[in-house]
Amino acid sequence: MTTTDAKSRSASAVIEAEPNEAGLDEGIAQLKNEQKERLGGLDRETLLDLHHQMLLIRRFEEKSAEAYSLGKIGGFCHLYIGQEAVAVGAISAIRRDDYVLTSYREHAHAIAKGISSDAVMAELFGKAGGCSRGKGGSMHMFDREVNFLGGHAIVGGQIPLATGVAFATKYKGTDQVTLSFFGEAAVNQGAFHESLNMAQLWKLPCIYVCENNQYGMGTSLERAMSLHDISRKADAYELAGEFVDGMDVLAVRAATERAVKRAREQYLPTLIEVRTYRFMGHSMSDPGNYRTRAEIEKHQLRDPLKLFSASLLETGTVTESELKEMDQKVHEEVERALQFADQSPEPAIEELYTDVYANPLGIDGPRNR
Numbered sequence: 001m002t003t004t005d006a007k008s009r010s011a012s013a014v015i016e017a018e019p020n021e022a023g024l025d026e027g028i029a030q031l032k033n034e035q036k037e038r039l040g041g042l043d044r045e046t047l048l049d050l051h052h053q054m055l056l057i058r059r060f061e062e063k064s065a066e067a068y069s070l071g072k073i074g075g076f077c078h079l080y081i082g083q084e085a086v087a088v089g090a091i092s093a094i095r096r097d098d099y100v101l102t103s104y105r106e107h108a109h110a111i112a113k114g115i116s117s118d119a120v121m122a123e124l125f126g127k128a129g130g131c132s133r134g135k136g137g138s139m140h141m142f143d144r145e146v147n148f149l150g151g152h153a154i155v156g157g158q159i160p161l162a163t164g165v166a167f168a169t170k171y172k173g174t175d176q177v178t179l180s181f182f183g184e185a186a187v188n189q190g191a192f193h194e195s196l197n198m199a200q201l202w203k204l205p206c207i208y209v210c211e212n213n214q215y216g217m218g219t220s221l222e223r224a225m226s227l228h229d230i231s232r233k234a235d236a237y238e239l240a241g242e243f244v245d246g247m248d249v250l251a252v253r254a255a256t257e258r259a260v261k262r263a264r265e266q267y268l269p270t271l272i273e274v275r276t277y278r279f280m281g282h283s284m285s286d287p288g289n290y291r292t293r294a295e296i297e298k299h300q301l302r303d304p305l306k307l308f309s310a311s312l313l314e315t316g317t318v319t320e321s322e323l324k325e326m327d328q329k330v331h332e333e334v335e336r337a338l339q340f341a342d343q344s345p346e347p348a349i350e351e352l353y354t355d356v357y358a359n360p361l362g363i364d365g366p367r368n369r
């Protein structure tokens with residue numbers, strides 16, 4: 001079941017439009033109107049919290065980019081700037097005891113799931129105060145306390161893992177749901193298809209959120225995929241499929257809520273294609289010579305954070321000065337996270353030998369410390 005057909009998808013209209021074309025303005029006006037309509041259904045506290053989270057993630061990553069350039073962060077670092085509405089909208093629709101698994105582009109998901117910005121920044125710095133005790137870095141955030149199970153560097157690797165987690169929760173008879181986020185390039189992996197088939201066949205409470213930012217590294221979706229409407233891939237396995245505009249945090253939240261209801265009440269999986277765009281390179285080391293500045297600027301007109309703050313202002317939900325105050329508080333929080341990461345100690349040398357093998361039976365020995 002595909003709930004929206006390809007022609008009525010506002011995000012694709014924008015992709016084809018040139019900057020300043022009438023079609024683009026209409027697309028933005030339509031998005032704004034739809035967002036404002038949805039706004040009415042939510043209380044002020046929830047709306048401000050969604051805005052606060054997106055702002056925190058944006059500022060956090062801007063500072064991470066600076067810290068990376070200063071050599072404070074090693075290894076790969078994939079920023080999420082432009083995609084904030086996806087993680088924030090979707091994760092706002094689940095409970096703390098629900099599970100989240102995602103790819104290497106996961107700082108936002110980690111924060112939205114409840115890991116502190118201190119622990120995420122310290123992990124980026126490779127310090128002992130990090131959520132993976134400094135041994136995971138940017139791509140391998142993890143925190144069992146909030147059921148955030150990674151941070152996975154193998155493209156699509158988290159999809160079968162999430163399917164297994166959903167199997168486990170159903171087997172145990174809980175009503176928890178599992179959210180699995182992945183990029184559109186992961187859809188070409190066999191594991192995606194095996195997982196969807198199994199999830200529908202066995203009725204697993206797994207929600208597959210495809211973050212279609214239209215590029216897998218430097219390769220556009222059009223060059224890599226025969227069927228561009230990813231939500232339609234749900235039809236192949238007879239599971240529910242939805243398409244949603246990923247620049248609208250409330251649209252993402254509403255689509256996820258529908259999927260959560262299906263999963264909790266009926267143990268049914270859903271595939272949600274969220275059309276979004278990353279404003280930065282694939283990683284900090286991407287020269288970005290596969291797309292034009294004009295293309296990026298075109299998408300920046302639909303910046304999810306700017307759209308949402310405009311909706312909040314235009315509906316009188318917040319004032320300019322309240323937004324400024326929030327920005328200042330977020331700035332202070334990010335500065336504190338940087339300080340925490342800087343001052344956190346390096347992992348002890350003995351940590352080289354811990355967490356290497358799982359030790360479910362608690363047997364002592366040199367390999368199991």
Ligand SMILES: Cc1ncc(C[n+]2csc(CCOP(=O)(O)OP(=O)(O)O)c2C)c(N)n1
Binds near residue numbers: 105183185186
């Ligand atoms: C199995 C596998 N193949 C290739 C790679 C190299 N690689 C890293 S990221 C990436 C692109 C993935 O794009 P997408 O899934 O769309 O996610 P995005 O980076 O856009 O968030 C590739 C090919 C990898 N990490 N794992």
Ligand SMILES: [Mg+2]
Binds near residue numbers: 184213216217
């Ligand atoms: Mg992608």
